[in-house]
Amino acid sequence: MTRQAKRPLVLGVTGGSGSGKSRLASFIKEGLGGRAAVVCQDWYYRNNEGTLGADREALNFDHPRALETPLCVKQLDALLAGRTVQAPVYDYATHARRAETREVAPQPLIIVEGLFVLHEPALRRRLDLSVFIEVPDDMRLLRRVRRDSVERRVDLEETLRLYERFVRPMHQRFIAPSSKHATWRWPQLEEERFKARLLSLIKKKLVLT
Template sequence: MSAPIVVGIAGGSGSGKTALARSLAERFGADAALIFHDNYYCRRDELTWDERSRINYDEPAAFETSLLVDHLDRLIEGRAVDVPVYNYAEHNRSDETVRVEPAPIVFIEGVLVLHEEELRKRFNLKLFVETDADVRILRRIKRDVLERGRTIESVEEQYLATVKPMHERYVESSKVWADVIIPEGGHNHVALETIAGGLAANVANLAQRS
């Protein structure tokens, strides 16, 4: 099996990067593996729920990126990995893992994946999803309240305390590393079709060589 094409997908919280990553992965089915950086938040069993809820989850130190790098290297080598599962309601990793098998295309999604050099140098294609800040915060409020059991007040507090300043410090600046900048992410159907077509052609070329 040839080494996979590794695609990094970054962008601000609520930008549409997850929708883009899921849409691309679904397009390729069994030929794609999808891993979310969020699942590699550091485990915090030693802290109470209140303490965990006040952690800055938008800075690089919040993630065990070294584990993701190790897992990505294993997938590149053609070995399966057991990816951790993060529980947003508990602000902690669960005891569950999900087996991810090697595939011709590996998608890595997360707000900081282009900020991390050890990830960047393993990516064959780097995508950055750019969406207006007002749209992103509205999407975040809807997601966190409806899907993650948060209150509007807690979402507002977290956004102002960490999400916005960390976006300006780490996420926005990582755009310089992107090969392609995509407005609106998964909602941009033209970009989705263009990227999917290019990846399909590359996968076909790799299959012919192997």
């Protein structure tokens, strides 16, 4: 029986904000010629449309409760059963879910990437392999500053406020401890070598080599 006729292989990719989760997921997908589907936890942020003033400033997007994890798990299960899903699209500028959705079709490899992939037991149980990307705090902060400025229209002062109030303490409370569940803890100094080894291993498991 071929892998396509079996349950897909599920890879979890996690690490702190700015660690390079999305880049690693994209690298693997491209290395497999597109034969991978990516499910991003960020898609499942709860709808905060209409939240204003002090309430908006108090939104903590670095706490597991900010995400609708049951929906993420439900859609992951659908992909594992061979069904296409309509995943939500989150607007970081308005903190609301958009009306449109993104179609995700099942593939031999499903990559689940996000901050809390290894923190959430329901997601962790569905993983076959997992990677925790370890990047120094200062480097992750620099990457977040660049990303927020270019992609999310957030100025430097706001990025630093969020980092001090939410990002750093939530990383220490939830994300860093979850690394103990990882198949591999990836020190980024070995980036290219590790990426090549990981891709080779996945290809072998998928019988795609």
